Structures are given as structure tokens and as C-alpha cells.
Amino acid sequence: MSGYRGVSFWLDQLVATGRDDLTPRPPLDGDRTADVCVIGGGLTGLWTAWYLLQGDPSLQIVVVEREIAGFGASGRNGGWCSALFPRSAASIAEHDGLRAALAMRRAMRETVDEVGRAAAEAGVDCDFVKGGTVLYARSAVQDRAARDEVTASDAFGDAMVHRPAAPGDADGTVGVAWTPDCARVQPAALVRGLAAALEARGVVIAEHTPATSWAAGRVVTTRGTVSAGAVVVATEGYGAQLAQTRRRILPLYSLMIATAPLPAAAWDRIGLEHGQTFSDYRHLLVYGQRTADDRLAFGGRGARYHWGSAIRPGYDRVPRVFEHLRRSLVELFPVVADVPVTHTWGGPLGVPRDWCASVTWDGSVGTAGGYVGDGLSTTNLAGRTLADLVRGVRSDLTTLPWVGHRSPDWEPEPLRFLGANAGLVATDLADREERLTGRASIAARVMAPLTGGH
The missing domain is CATH 3.50.50.60 (FAD/NAD(P)-binding domain)
Known part of the structure; x- marks a missing residue:
């Protein structure tokens, strides 16, 4: 193309x-x-x-x-x-007070519905279906993280729930967290x-x-x-x-793949309904959806930050990351092992300090x-x-508490390059550490200030 x-x-x-x-x-x-x-x-x-x-x-x-x-x-x-906001509700409450955090969470939940309403008013067909997000916990340590998130979210009015694993969940699932506050969109x-x-x-x-x-x-x-x-x-x-x-x-690259359309039998085994999005509790973020034409669109982090905040078309496609995404998708849903990937792409998203x-x-x-x-x-x-x-x-x-907020500037190079890529390495190490130890990652806790943790 x-x-x-x-x-x-x-x-x-x-x-x-x-x-x-x-x-x-x-x-x-x-x-x-x-x-x-x-x-x-x-x-x-x-x-x-x-x-x-x-x-x-x-x-x-x-x-x-x-x-x-x-x-x-x-x-x-x-x-x-989704109703996701890059800064946690707990962090907003700590800095701006509980009332501000509750208002921010309420505004984000209402925004999901507003996008669907406004798109319909504008006459825009964007495959909007509000099916919620399925979050797979695929180890004991991930399941503890899922339960903790559900408990914490309740304090801020989020209708998040936890359930045990069931047939049709991603391979190796121990438990599942689910939130209704997300819609699938083209x-x-x-x-x-x-x-x-x-x-x-x-x-x-x-x-x-x-x-x-x-x-x-x-x-x-x-x-x-x-x-x-x-x-x-x-x-x-x-x-x-x-x-x-x-x-x-800071422009941080996120990359994606899309499969060919899957037959109904495959979707019966995967268990995702139209309108549902999905992720899990690994630190190196992945995310996906069932598209309106029955493909799996699946993405994640893993591409490095480029010196001087460079943005170039060649950075949109990194074969190593695409292969990692395909392996991760097959690990989640082995039924797609022989399904071809038809599209690969990526691009930069914006990260304040x-x-x-x-x-x-x-x-x-x-x-x-x-x-x-x-x-x-x-x-x-x-x-x-x-x-x-x-x-x-x-x-x-x-x-709302984000109005008037001014993030500090990013450090000059080479500090920006070293810090951004150290955060990327740390998230990968955190997942490896948790698989080996079965405990919450120390590396993730140490590197939290560089990776958005609060």
C-alpha cells in the first residue's frame, strides 16, 4: 500500500x-x-x-x-x-484532593458515552460498540494486581469487577477483571x-x-x-x-498488527464479543480489539525512543516488534497461530514528563x-x-484538575534518550522478573517515575 x-x-x-x-x-x-x-x-x-x-x-x-x-x-x-486517563485517580486525589479525583473519573466515564452520542449526531459511522474491556490475569501475581485494581477503582466510582477464569478466556488465564467503560471504535x-x-x-x-x-x-x-x-x-x-x-x-512509538478475518468457530474459542477490547496485566503494555469485520487488531509498546525526539516514517514499522506482537497474540489465543497478519503499522503518541x-x-x-x-x-x-x-x-x-496543569519539560539529550529507553527496558525486565519470582516486580517499582507509575 x-x-x-x-x-x-x-x-x-x-x-x-x-x-x-x-x-x-x-x-x-x-x-x-x-x-x-x-x-x-x-x-x-x-x-x-x-x-x-x-x-x-x-x-x-x-x-x-x-x-x-x-x-x-x-x-x-x-x-x-475508554475511561482510562494516564494519571491514576489515586495520584490525582493525593495532589488535588478526593473531590477532584472523583470529578475526573466521572468525566472520563461520561466521555465514553459522549463520543458515541456526538458521532451519531454528526452522522459518523465509526463502528462504535460499548462492550467494555476484558483484562486477563495470566499468573498469580497478575491476578493479585487485578484484584487490587478492582478494589482501588471502587473508591472512585468505577464499576470494575473481578471473576475467576472461565472457558474461552485467553490461554493460561487465572482471573479476569472487567470494566464496562470502553467502546470499540474504528x-x-x-x-x-x-x-x-x-x-x-x-x-x-x-x-x-x-x-x-x-x-x-x-x-x-x-x-x-x-x-x-x-x-x-x-x-x-x-x-x-x-x-x-x-x-x-516526548514521542513514544506504539506499533500494531491486524490479522485476516477469523471464522466464527475461532471466535467461539476466543470468547470475545463484538464491541469488546482486551489486554492483560503485563508491564510491557499490549492492547487489542475484535474489529467490526472480525479481525484481531493488536498492539503494544516495545519500540525504542529515538534520539532528539525524531519522528520518521521508517520508525512506524519495526519487524522485531511486529514479531513480538504476533508471538504475544498467539500466546493469548493459540487458535490464531496459522492466521495470517495482513497489516502492520505504528506511530508516535505524546508523553509529557x-x-x-x-x-x-x-x-x-x-x-x-x-x-x-x-x-x-x-x-x-x-x-x-x-x-x-x-x-x-x-x-x-x-x-477539572487537568485544566491549567503544566508538566515540566523533558530533559535535554542525552538524558532524555537514556531515561526514556531505560524505562522501556525496565518494563520488559519487570515482566521477566515476575515470571521468575512469582512476586510483584521490584524493577517496576524502582522505575515507576520513568514509566508513568505513581
Whole structure:
């Protein structure tokens, strides 16, 4: 596959099914004015535009995008529309108080349903089915972690439950945790459909229009300058390529594979229903879903961080990581051992130094991001929040604890390179340690500050 079709399985599927040919929209054709200029055609920027129009349909909005809408993480991710937030509820409670933590958890749970509602309102068919997440515990130490998570989540209003292993669970399962707060989504269909819905409502989406700088009242691009009363910066991991945000975000690669469609007999043995996503309790994160066309889409971490926060197309595909993902998938579901992998892809996600996503607004420039892979739903919450902040509306959303949070900058090289890759090595070592000792990993506890633990 060539061009944008080859960026991910999700984008290729849109072309293959005739839903979108991915033809780029025209770039900016010179200087222009707008009420709001959004930098980045991913879900953060597009949801912000959507909710701004919901509040004031007269607003003139211009979105500038370096490639095409959905080129970044919004069109490549695992398709989990979940209530996960990169910072734990316990950590939020410790720093901001229990009331703030409860409000954040409630907002994230409600956001899962809001994505489905808003997508339907926009006329976007994105295979949204809320089936929850199945979390397999495949050892005694993982099962203790699962039980601890269920107990802790209850204090914050999350309806998570634990049950013993049952026929049809992943191979070697000891116990299972389950949360209802996740929906299966075709992410490229969501972001591309949302872009089309906005365009139909008068929003200008200028693709192949890289922004080079911004300040209060203007965004400078290679195709002209947009003068706007409000600027929204929504670049996520790609912010590492821009001078103004270079050290605020670290681009961490996550890679995925997709199998050929599985027959009904295989799904009977696997036990996953439509709408369900799945993972387990290893430290080197994996995640997957049953797609609408009965494939397994499965991804995980394992690709290293690149010097200087470099982002290049060649980093999207790492054969060693793809082989690791295939082995891990077969370990979970041996029935897929002879099923071919039809698609491999990957891309960078955005990681702030303290692993806490944030929304900011200084009266003229707004930002949101740092989702650490939990962005498919969190982008919607960010968009609603930014829309309120830009319009000067005080709401329950604008008082959430992530609003106004400022993560510290990442260290300069070589410290950034050493720290990021040490964290990656530590997660792999932690899994090996737990398999050997049968006890919770010491390595994971020591390296927690580098890997998002709290």
C-alpha cells in the first residue's frame, strides 16, 4: 500500500470499503482571518471545532494540518474509546484532593458515552460498540494486581469487577477483571468522518499546510498566516517537531498488527464479543480489539525512543516488534497461530514528563494533549473543555484538575534518550522478573517515575 492508505489498517480499510479515498483537501491559499485557528487535524482539534460550533454556529474556524486529517495517532490507535486517563485517580486525589479525583473519573466515564452520542449526531459511522474491556490475569501475581485494581477503582466510582477464569478466556488465564467503560471504535472512520461533518458546517480544513509558529492572534504556516482571535494547539506527539513545544512532549512509538478475518468457530474459542477490547496485566503494555469485520487488531509498546525526539516514517514499522506482537497474540489465543497478519503499522503518541495529560488556556492560546495512548476518548473531553475556555464559559469541565496543569519539560539529550529507553527496558525486565519470582516486580517499582507509575 502506498500513500496515506499505507499509514494504518484503519485508513486502508476506509479506502478498501469505499468510505473515504483519503484525497487531501486543498492547502491554505494565502493569508486569511478567522475567529479560531486550530493547529492539527486530529481528534483534539476537530472535537474542539465541533463543540465551538455547538456553542456558537456563527464562528469562523480554520484548521491547519501538515498532512491529512487523521494522519497522526487519531488514525492509527488501537480503537479503545475508554475511561482510562494516564494519571491514576489515586495520584490525582493525593495532589488535588478526593473531590477532584472523583470529578475526573466521572468525566472520563461520561466521555465514553459522549463520543458515541456526538458521532451519531454528526452522522459518523465509526463502528462504535460499548462492550467494555476484558483484562486477563495470566499468573498469580497478575491476578493479585487485578484484584487490587478492582478494589482501588471502587473508591472512585468505577464499576470494575473481578471473576475467576472461565472457558474461552485467553490461554493460561487465572482471573479476569472487567470494566464496562470502553467502546470499540474504528478510529480513522471517527476522525475522518468528523472532519467531513465539520467541513459540511463551514469549517475550513487546510491540509498539507504545516504550521511553523504561533502567538496570540496569529498562526504562521508555510502557506500563509491565519489571523485569529483564538489559537488552539493540538499537535500531540508531533509537537516534538516544533520549536515552541519541542521539549514539552516526548514521542513514544506504539506499533500494531491486524490479522485476516477469523471464522466464527475461532471466535467461539476466543470468547470475545463484538464491541469488546482486551489486554492483560503485563508491564510491557499490549492492547487489542475484535474489529467490526472480525479481525484481531493488536498492539503494544516495545519500540525504542529515538534520539532528539525524531519522528520518521521508517520508525512506524519495526519487524522485531511486529514479531513480538504476533508471538504475544498467539500466546493469548493459540487458535490464531496459522492466521495470517495482513497489516502492520505504528506511530508516535505524546508523553509529557510527568505522564499527566493537560488542557491550558491563557486567554488567547489554548493547548491540549499528553494523552500517553489514552487519547481516543480524552480528546473529546479536551475538545469540550477547550470550547468552553475559548468562549469564556465556566463549567464543570473547566474546573477539572487537568485544566491549567503544566508538566515540566523533558530533559535535554542525552538524558532524555537514556531515561526514556531505560524505562522501556525496565518494563520488559519487570515482566521477566515476575515470571521468575512469582512476586510483584521490584524493577517496576524502582522505575515507576520513568514509566508513568505513581
